[in-house]
Amino acid sequence: MMDLARRAPFTILWLQSGGCGGCTMSLLCAEAPDLMTTLETAGIHMLWHPSLSEETGAEAVALLERVAAGEIRLDALCVEGALLRGPNNTGRFHVLAGTGRPTIDWVRDLAGVAEHVVAIGTCAAYGGVTAAGSNPTDACGLQYDGRRAGGALGAGFRSRAGLPVINVAGCPTHPNWITETLMLLAAGLMGAGDLDSYGRPRFYADHLVHHGCPRNEYYEYKASAEKLSDLGCMMEHLGCLGTQAHADCNTRPWNGEGSCTRGGYACINCTAPEFEEPGHPYLQTPKIAGIPVGLPTDMPKAWFIALSSLAKAATPERLRRNAVSDHVVMPPTVRDIKRR
Amino acid sequence: MNTPSGAEGARRLIVGPFNRVEGDLEVRLEVADGAVRAAFVNSPLFRGFERILEGRDPADALVIAPRICGICSVSQSQAAALALAGLQGIGPTQNGRIATNLLVATENVADHLTHFHLFFMPDFARAAYAGRPWFAEAEARFKAGKGTSARRLMAARATLMHILGLLAGRWPHTLAIQPGGVTRRAEPRDQMRLLATLGAVRAALEAHLYGAPLERVAELAAREELEAWRATGPAGDFRLFLEIAADLGLERIGRAYDRFLSFGAYPGDDGPLYPAGTYAERRPGRLDPAAIAEDHTFARMEDRAVPHHPFAGSTIPDGLDETGYTWCKAPRLAGLPFETGALARQVIDGQPLLRAMVGAGGGSVFARVVARLVETARTLIAMEGWVRALEPNAPWCTPGTHPQAGRAVGLTEAARGALGHWVEIAGGRISRYQIIAPTTWNFSPRDAAGVPGPLEAALVGAAVLPGETTPLSVQHIVRSFDPCMVCTVH
Numbered sequence: 001m002m003d004l005a006r007r008a009p010f011t012i013l014w015l016q017s018g019g020c021g022g023c024t025m026s027l028l029c030a031e032a033p034d035l036m037t038t039l040e041t042a043g044i045h046m047l048w049h050p051s052l053s054e055e056t057g058a059e060a061v062a063l064l065e066r067v068a069a070g071e072i073r074l075d076a077l078c079v080e081g082a083l084l085r086g087p088n089n090t091g092r093f094h095v096l097a098g099t100g101r102p103t104i105d106w107v108r109d110l111a112g113v114a115e116h117v118v119a120i121g122t123c124a125a126y127g128g129v130t131a132a133g134s135n136p137t138d139a140c141g142l143q144y145d146g147r148r149a150g151g152a153l154g155a156g157f158r159s160r161a162g163l164p165v166i167n168v169a170g171c172p173t174h175p176n177w178i179t180e181t182l183m184l185l186a187a188g189l190m191g192a193g194d195l196d197s198y199g200r201p202r203f204y205a206d207h208l209v210h211h212g213c214p215r216n217e218y219y220e221y222k223a224s225a226e227k228l229s230d231l232g233c234m235m236e237h238l239g240c241l242g243t244q245a246h247a248d249c250n251t252r253p254w255n256g257e258g259s260c261t262r263g264g265y266a267c268i269n270c271t272a273p274e275f276e277e278p279g280h281p282y283l284q285t286p287k288i289a290g291i292p293v294g295l296p297t298d299m300p301k302a303w304f305i306a307l308s309s310l311a312k313a314a315t316p317e318r319l320r321r322n323a324v325s326d327h328v329v330m331p332p333t334v335r336d337i338k339r340r
Numbered sequence: 341m342n343t344p345s346g347a348e349g350a351r352r353l354i355v356g357p358f359n360r361v362e363g364d365l366e367v368r369l370e371v372a373d374g375a376v377r378a379a380f381v382n383s384p385l386f387r388g389f390e391r392i393l394e395g396r397d398p399a400d401a402l403v404i405a406p407r408i409c410g411i412c413s414v415s416q417s418q419a420a421a422l423a424l425a426g427l428q429g430i431g432p433t434q435n436g437r438i439a440t441n442l443l444v445a446t447e448n449v450a451d452h453l454t455h456f457h458l459f460f461m462p463d464f465a466r467a468a469y470a471g472r473p474w475f476a477e478a479e480a481r482f483k484a485g486k487g488t489s490a491r492r493l494m495a496a497r498a499t500l501m502h503i504l505g506l507l508a509g510r511w512p513h514t515l516a517i518q519p520g521g522v523t524r525r526a527e528p529r530d531q532m533r534l535l536a537t538l539g540a541v542r543a544a545l546e547a548h549l550y551g552a553p554l555e556r557v558a559e560l561a562a563r564e565e566l567e568a569w570r571a572t573g574p575a576g577d578f579r580l581f582l583e584i585a586a587d588l589g590l591e592r593i594g595r596a597y598d599r600f601l602s603f604g605a606y607p608g609d610d611g612p613l614y615p616a617g618t619y620a621e622r623r624p625g626r627l628d629p630a631a632i633a634e635d636h637t638f639a640r641m642e643d644r645a646v647p648h649h650p651f652a653g654s655t656i657p658d659g660l661d662e663t664g665y666t667w668c669k670a671p672r673l674a675g676l677p678f679e680t681g682a683l684a685r686q687v688i689d690g691q692p693l694l695r696a697m698v699g700a701g702g703g704s705v706f707a708r709v710v711a712r713l714v715e716t717a718r719t720l721i722a723m724e725g726w727v728r729a730l731e732p733n734a735p736w737c738t739p740g741t742h743p744q745a746g747r748a749v750g751l752t753e754a755a756r757g758a759l760g761h762w763v764e765i766a767g768g769r770i771s772r773y774q775i776i777a778p779t780t781w782n783f784s785p786r787d788a789a790g791v792p793g794p795l796e797a798a799l800v801g802a803a804v805l806p807g808e809t810t811p812l813s814v815q816h817i818v819r820s821f822d823p824c825m826v827c828t829v830h
Contacts, residue, residue: 020408020409021363024410029498031498034495054465054466054484055359057810058809060357088659094384095384097364097384227739282515
């Protein structure tokens, strides 16, 4: 039940480490209402945020120390960016300015006093792009190292409220994935059962990017785009993982009416651990004997092959032509609704 | 952190975490006689993107490179796309070029507005200024997290970002910008929507930021006009800033070397809207990218013996290095530090007001902020023209293929200045990827000759009042560069 009795504000401390700051930048795009109104309405108070707060330098360090000492209640520690363990496990690839201490050490201390710990973005959740390639900084997530549980806080970590790290994964995160997670936490409405197997809030992770993709009709008939800017489905040739990616990007648009597939390029499954190493160039679909290696979620392979060949045989001329054009060359037929 | 006296009676101050910049920043100050005597700028975060890119398919740079930075993401994307286009021997379609300009300009304008309202102005709403005649207004409009102007800006900024939602899917981190153009065609109805969005942003800025048409700001040509605006100009945040700047003498602080560089922004049929070039010793000059080199003497990076051009550059972090005081390398043009950003672009373009300001008082805190506000107006006007110049029925994206080996550079301008990607491929894979970001120039450490970077020079002489641990003058100077620390080291 909703905790309507809450009087004290729900306090948040936000730290950034091995990331790009893009999840904060995306958060500032919250609309209708704007970010500040959303937070105020939910009784959420930012103790400190690197981009938004007045306190700098000594004032900010004093605040962090008081929170770590338990003098100020911390309802949610939000961490944006991967945690850097290198070089040689010293954490010195990011020493928090003005403190002489590695940020990973600050995060471990503050996580110990936080009611909830929230990973903001795929880097903080799993390591993300910062852990890509040779992973020069030995980057990891708060409670995951790629797909493996562990990370900076360890697999067994539970915050004071008893929850594992809440992984608001995405590269970047949609503004409302964050605000709704924080509002649910402030209202006491998020429990362990509300997180999926990678710790992502199910309210957005129980959807697939495929849901609501405007290219669905092309998908149905396997009418595929052959090059970028084509209108067809991007699964067969251009690396699109929308049928496998857990997020609601096409039913909850970005920046007005956007999404990756609406922008004309493939979904790269940025809410998933290890999306940074797909094992093939992002915008190419790996295939074996002409069949994409990655099948749509929950689809048996034999059925996919059978349905694909049937669908290809049945592709209407309109979709076949439009799929390889950057605009509609053949509009849907306008039928006389009285004649069936 | 306040440490006891060092040599010659100087006091050492370590300032950090330096917030309301993008990313983490620490500044070490040596203070004597109430002023900064020397400054050392530390970029404390290293991620190693140049190494992460090595070994990948060249096209993957368009996924990885934008993620260097969440606030300059589209500029990083464009720099990568330009480098890949160079490797492929192609260029964007006309529509692709114009649409890319719109995308980059949207991010740059949004960044300028974010800087002014959320990063820079809140410092004037600090209690330390409570006695100033403008304080009540500054506090009402810009108090961090509360100010009315700051909150209005967030709404206008979110509206502006609809351009990226429509043309590029989302912001940040889009894959819409490709070597041969853009992935999404704009239809005539999209043009109408884009004009509506730009119209809404124009209206918001004209009502609250400037109190006047964008054209009036874009056409400012003389310091006297600015003085008149302060005295009798339209009410708005711009006029309030002019009043604060005059009262606090922002024209007299934060001067670096008055040596500016731009890689050129927004390519067009007749060259870029803001041209590439340099401006030093009060003279415009030609940009020679071959004369760029990075010095590692005071960076915690190996390969310190000699400076390297980026095509010969390396990024090998040395965590045990005691001489280095930052992860940031020191880029130099013909051996000299250069400042980059909106002021550099406007001065190099010959914008008369900014030329006059730099001529009179050099590149100050005041000049940097005025340059951003003038550039915002100029860029928005150009954007309206670009929307109309799109031709929906012409091609949008040309496919290309990467050679097995080669090298190319992508040079562009992010909001905070010159951005370059130097890419080399061998065996069809990225073999070297070197990046110099705007704040790498501005916040560079000393070089082998001991010459400080632009911010380090700009901080010398800044006032440190009794009892100050995080001097306000230092904060104004640092933030006047609109630093992006995540880009700096990458």
